[in-house]
Amino acid sequence: MTRKLSKNQLDTPYRENGWSIRQVVHHCYDSHLHAYIRFKWTLTEDKPIIKAYFEERWAALHDSKSASIFLSIDGLKALHAKW
Numbered sequence: 001m002t003r004k005l006s007k008n009q010l011d012t013p014y015r016e017n018g019w020s021i022r023q024v025v026h027h028c029y030d031s032h033l034h035a036y037i038r039f040k041w042t043l044t045e046d047k048p049i050i051k052a053y054f055e056e057r058w059a060a061l062h063d064s065k066s067a068s069i070f071l072s073i074d075g076l077k078a079l080h081a082k083w
Contacts, residue, residue: 002069010069019059026064027055029072029079036083 002010002025010022019027034053041048058064 002073011065020065022066022069023059023064025069026067026072027059029075030058030064031055032076032079032083036079039083 002021005021011020013020014024030053038048038050041050
């Protein structure tokens with residue numbers, strides 16, 4: 001679905017004052033990776049400390065705003081296969 005989107009389309013917010021499509025794709029990877037790590041902590045630690053993160057700050061970082069979405073799409077495929 002995203003393969004044919006132009007750079008301009010990827011960088012367009014999907015709603016007013018919202019993240020761009022690019023940021024949403026990168027957020028999906030970031031949030032799934034974070035959940036995977038939380039899951040592993042609960043399996044391996046007696047009293048795991050589950051650390052939250054500032055999603056909006058991560059979405060504002062350079063990689064979330066400019067990196068190829070296929071880094072995160074490929075990362076999600078690998079992460080889901082491992083998970």
